[in-house]
Amino acid sequence: AFAWNNIIRFHARSSSPIKALLTFARMRQNRVLADHYTYPFVLKACSVVPRLDEGGSVHGSALKEGFAEDSFVVNGLINFYCKRGEIASARKLFDGSRFKDLVSWNSLMTGYVDRGDASEARKLFDAMPERDAFSWTILIDGYGKKAGDVGRARELFDEMPNKDVACWNSMIDGYVGGGMIGPARQLFDEMPQRNVVSWSILIHGYVRCGYPKQALELFQRMLVEGIRTDQVCAVGVISACSQLGALDQGRWIHSYLKKNTGLLDGVTETALVDMYMRCGDLQQARLIFDRMPKRSVVTWNVSMVGLGIHGFGAEALELFHQMEKGGVPMD
């Protein structure tokens, strides 16, 4: 089962998680018994593909094979139902389980938080026998970013005993979500440790609040401090460049992404197309667009809007027809 698990895990995290399910099916055809590593991977694949309806039968076979008492499998199931919005099913599993651990509580809390129900999450938080940093951060994020109640989020944040980076990040992002870039910055300056997520949150915050110059300054400081950029951070920087019309800085980050393998993906390339369009370098935008292996509906949109901005209505329409002809993967 070990080899099968690894293949399933690989596919579950890949861009085509359906292959995880196909592998799972082949595993069963070969009469290989699943173990308690297998199901969490399969369930993860089921939850990232919302269209897929295999979850129910996976649930059934997990029970049939005697995993009803296995916390990894049960927690995987709770998480699966939460992710597809079936909170009642998740709750039923949770209530019926005799082996609730921290992960079970945290998973269900996340389910409520994701649907904006911070008060139900709070009930769980108050009722749970012990809490870890995850529990606190889930609820801070639930009150702050997800429900827009930054005051409650801050109360929790101040109460929290051993603050880790993620909870600081959540709190900062709560302020950013409420458009409060000042308090966000203050907290950012106060925090003892920052990771690339912290920087990204604030960079995106400045961009969203219309301060692209501050975003770029922050990015410069980040590089000076030796933090490596990732895709999410890069997208913030690219957005700042397109807001500013800063073609030179945009080109710089583009070449940086090319030099570092693994940083160019569909999202960053789309952001680059958008940036080059808005900065007026239509050739470069076109070049990236043509070379992209997969174009999402957003890629097509930014290209058409970009052409429109520069008065190429006919070309935009032509692009629209191309898109219709080729078909776009829905997400």
Next chain:
RNA sequence: GCUCUUGCGAAU
């Protein structure tokens, strides 16, 4: 034995 489920940031 190796594989371990839950929390924070992205493009129109």
